[in-house]
Amino acid sequence: MTTRRTGQRGDAPAPGAVRQRDGGGRHSRKKSYKAQWFSVTALAVLGTVVVMHPDATNRRSLAAEVVAGASAPVTAPVTGVPISAVTPVPTPTQKFTTPLRPAPSLTRQPKGSKPNVTVSSGKLAVVPGFDKASGVRDKLTYRVEIEQGLSLNGAVVAATIHKTLTDPRGWQAIHPVSFERTDKADADLRIILATPTLTDKLCLPLDTGGEVSCRVEDRVVLNAKRWMYAIPAYDGDVSLYRSYLVNHEVGHALGHGHSTCTKAKTPAPVMMQQTKGLAGCLPNAWPTIKAT
Ligand SMILES: [Zn+2]
Numbered sequence: 001m002t003t004r005r006t007g008q009r010g011d012a013p014a015p016g017a018v019r020q021r022d023g024g025g026r027h028s029r030k031k032s033y034k035a036q037w038f039s040v041t042a043l044a045v046l047g048t049v050v051v052m053h054p055d056a057t058n059r060r061s062l063a064a065e066v067v068a069g070a071s072a073p074v075t076a077p078v079t080g081v082p083i084s085a086v087t088p089v090p091t092p093t094q095k096f097t098t099p100l101r102p103a104p105s106l107t108r109q110p111k112g113s114k115p116n117v118t119v120s121s122g123k124l125a126v127v128p129g130f131d132k133a134s135g136v137r138d139k140l141t142y143r144v145e146i147e148q149g150l151s152l153n154g155a156v157v158a159a160t161i162h163k164t165l166t167d168p169r170g171w172q173a174i175h176p177v178s179f180e181r182t183d184k185a186d187a188d189l190r191i192i193l194a195t196p197t198l199t200d201k202l203c204l205p206l207d208t209g210g211e212v213s214c215r216v217e218d219r220v221v222l223n224a225k226r227w228m229y230a231i232p233a234y235d236g237d238v239s240l241y242r243s244y245l246v247n248h249e250v251g252h253a254l255g256h257g258h259s260t261c262t263k264a265k266t267p268a269p270v271m272m273q274q275t276k277g278l279a280g281c282l283p284n285a286w287p288t289i290k291a292t
Pocket of ligand 1: 248249252258273
């Protein structure tokens with residue numbers, strides 16, 4: 001069975017080709033020698049072919065015997081993993097001659113999709129979770145609320161806010177306060193991330209003009225457009241701008257008013273309205289660097 005299957009694969013020389021090279025068999029003795037030579041050669045070739053194709057059980061058995069006779073005992077089971085790691089390659093068919101379209105990349109955004117920071121649902125959702133106060137002074141609790149429909153990850157936003165509020169460069173180093181995040185209704189502060197439309201409503205009677213953020217009563221309202229894109233003066237450092245935004249508005253809640261840039265090329269006070277321009281000062285998010 002092995003020999004026949006191997007022959008069908010065409011791995012051995014074609015007998016017809018040998019006969020033609022012999023010139024039609026005019027000398028029978030010579031032909032006999034050549035026939036013997038052919039037989040020996042063919043067997044040798046077949047043996048080699050069998051060893052080189054260990055992808056079937058019976059051929060693997062033969063190969064195992066050859067290897068065992070040559071050197072070490074064979075430990076591979078007859079019905080287990082093939083001795084050689086030859087991977088069967090499927091035979092191409094007509095069906096696959098046309099190149100398949102590349103699979104869509106999961107990291108590529110659908111065409112035309114943009115993060116939503118402007119379409120307002122008008123509904124707020126509290127980000128669930130709790131971040132324990134890291135200081136020992138008076139606890140000030142806050143909860144994070146995000147307008148539904150915004151392309152923002154609530155957990156990431158909450159983590160960013162808490163990191164800013166508890167940063168050693170932040171208000172906790174100046175005020176006797178320790179910030180703790182909660183999702184309870186009785187939080188001292190509500191830190192809200194909203195579209196420009198909802199920001200304007202929640203900030204009334206202040207005029208935020210769809211561009212800036214505010215603090216009114218217990219509400220710190222952060223404009224999602226600024227949160228996403230910052231301002232040109234921050235030169236792409238959105239993370240730093242977000243910290244400025246949080247510290248500036250929470251600074252109002254702690255009783256701070258506005259200040260201005262008094263010396264060019266020095267850090268801007270965190271209580272300066274930096275969103276409206278830096279007036280020659282440098283971007284700064286931290287009250288310990290320059291608070292007022
Ligand atoms: Zn302000």
